[in-house]
Amino acid sequence: MVHAPPRPAPGLPPIRINLYSDTQTKPTQAMRAAMMEAEVGDEQAGLDPTVNALCDRMAALLGKQAAIFLPSGTMCNEVAILTHCRPGDAVLAHATAHILTAEGGAPAALAGVQILGLEGAGGQFDAATLRAALQPPSRYSPPQTLLSVEQTANLGGGTVWPVATLHEVAEIAHGHGAATHMDGARLMNAAVAVGISAGEMAAGYDSVWLDFTKGLGAPLGAVLCGSAAFIDAAWRWKQRLGGSMRQAGISAAGCLYALDHNVERLAEDHDNARTLARALAQIEGLVVESPETNLVYFDTEATGHTAESLAVKMRAEGVLISTMGRTRVRLCTHLDVNTADIEEAVAILRRVLTA
Numbered sequence: 001m002v003h004a005p006p007r008p009a010p011g012l013p014p015i016r017i018n019l020y021s022d023t024q025t026k027p028t029q030a031m032r033a034a035m036m037e038a039e040v041g042d043e044q045a046g047l048d049p050t051v052n053a054l055c056d057r058m059a060a061l062l063g064k065q066a067a068i069f070l071p072s073g074t075m076c077n078e079v080a081i082l083t084h085c086r087p088g089d090a091v092l093a094h095a096t097a098h099i100l101t102a103e104g105g106a107p108a109a110l111a112g113v114q115i116l117g118l119e120g121a122g123g124q125f126d127a128a129t130l131r132a133a134l135q136p137p138s139r140y141s142p143p144q145t146l147l148s149v150e151q152t153a154n155l156g157g158g159t160v161w162p163v164a165t166l167h168e169v170a171e172i173a174h175g176h177g178a179a180t181h182m183d184g185a186r187l188m189n190a191a192v193a194v195g196i197s198a199g200e201m202a203a204g205y206d207s208v209w210l211d212f213t214k215g216l217g218a219p220l221g222a223v224l225c226g227s228a229a230f231i232d233a234a235w236r237w238k239q240r241l242g243g244s245m246r247q248a249g250i251s252a253a254g255c256l257y258a259l260d261h262n263v264e265r266l267a268e269d270h271d272n273a274r275t276l277a278r279a280l281a282q283i284e285g286l287v288v289e290s291p292e293t294n295l296v297y298f299d300t301e302a303t304g305h306t307a308e309s310l311a312v313k314m315r316a317e318g319v320l321i322s323t324m325g326r327t328r329v330r331l332c333t334h335l336d337v338n339t340a341d342i343e344e345a346v347a348i349l350r351r352v353l354t355a
């Protein structure tokens with residue numbers, strides 16, 4: 001995956017429309033006010049009342065016994081892998097999974113595990129693929145101790161795993177003696193898109209986390225949930241990795257604000273994504289994937305542009321887009337992008353591509 005972060009670019013116009021990622025949202029004044037008023041304490045010692053409130057709320061929301069506040073989604077994935085696995089173990093995940101493609105090799109570097117990448121359309125695999133990948137325990141093969149799924153599947157196109165498949169693969173993994181983990185970076189997008197609660201989606205998963213820095217619009221933080229014993233063990237890894245914090249309630253208050261104000265509105269981002277995809281499909285040469293949530297992917301091969309050359313031209317017009325391969329582009333809708341921005345971005349894209 002090519003996923004170069006946007007760099008400060010002297011001489012270029014300011015960014016007017018940011019479709020690069022939902023991670024680029026800025027906290028609103030109201031969210032900042034909530035953060036400013038947060039009651040705080042020493043998070044590392046379990047004494048921050050706002051962090052504790054967030055963790056209690058998330059555990060209830062995702063149907064687990066306990067939760068732990070972490071700085072980022074990447075740290076949630078890594079703490080979960082470290083907690084579930086031992087060095088030499090194998091994790092089963094989709095070949096495009098964030099843990100495999102975008103975490104700097106951390107599962108190998110930190111946990112000493114290898115990831116077996118499973119194939120399947122849309123960033124998902126089915127029960128048959130999982131069954132075929134499972135090996136009977138033997139002294140020769142690595143212990144397959146963890147199954148990991150991504151809801152939504154980012155590189156899969158922001159697709160939503162059907163709940164039945166989620167539950168089926170979790171059951172197969174458990175039958176094999178493996179634990180189950182859900183990367184819920186955009187779990188609320190999935191829940192809002194199909195009208196099924198996040199808790200129901202995560203049922204059958206031993207650990208699950210939600211990111212607050214994507215469509216939910218908070219500046220910092222993710223919450224990992226699981227059994228009380230799992231979260232106890234996760235705390236040691238948080239401490240070892242330097243992820244324990246102090247007056248983190250300031251951040252947790254932004255997350256609580258996001259839960260109260262920014263979940264239902266994700267439907268607007270999904271509407272905008274559909275509008276965007278429909279308009280892009282009218283541009284000659286673009287092959288557009290049909291969005292299920294807030295991520296819109298398209299291929300530029302037939303236009304003669306690479307993703308990178310298009311991104312450079314769009315940046316010169318004040319529009320930030322994301323490259324996800326030689327000719328694969330991702331546009332992301334979020335709370336700092338409105339319908340007028342979408343229309344303008346499409347007009348600019350059409351002009352750039354036909355120039």
Ligand SMILES: Cc1ncc(COP(=O)(O)O)c(C=O)c1O
Pocket residue numbers: 023071072073074075077098099150152153154183185186211213222
């Ligand atoms: C599917 C998925 N998992 C994990 C992450 C990592 O989250 P964070 O940026 O909070 O570390 C991302 C971020 O884009 C993601 O898309």
